[in-house]
Amino acid sequence: MHELGICDAMLKMVRGIMKDEELDAITRITVEVGSLSGVMPNFLADCWVAVTDGTELEETEFVIEELAGTAKCLDCQREFVADLNDLSCPVCKGKKLMPLTGRDLTLKEILVP
Numbered sequence: 001m002h003e004l005g006i007c008d009a010m011l012k013m014v015r016g017i018m019k020d021e022e023l024d025a026i027t028r029i030t031v032e033v034g035s036l037s038g039v040m041p042n043f044l045a046d047c048w049v050a051v052t053d054g055t056e057l058e059e060t061e062f063v064i065e066e067l068a069g070t071a072k073c074l075d076c077q078r079e080f081v082a083d084l085n086d087l088s089c090p091v092c093k094g095k096k097l098m099p100l101t102g103r104d105l106t107l108k109e110i111l112v113p
């Protein structure tokens, strides 16, 4: 339950921001999920609903933006958009790939009323 831990941490972070900025409510939270982060966006959304159920953030809109990750082939040095369903180089079919981007999950934006 990787996603549940992430949502828990995110909730704490958002609450910290609310306290620091003296906010009573948040309209919308946007998170950016890299396709190579190992996080399933649908699952993340479900977990967010679970951790915020009955809290002051229950009504907050939760938006997930997916960011396509890129990888580099260590055999032919090409860089390409990585497809998690086919982890091989589109040029030489090599399997030695190094992820470049898309491994992160970031809290991108918090919209206040």
Ligand SMILES: [Zn+2]
Pocket: 073, 074, 075, 076, 077, 078, 089, 090, 091, 092, 093, 094
């Ligand atoms: Zn290659």
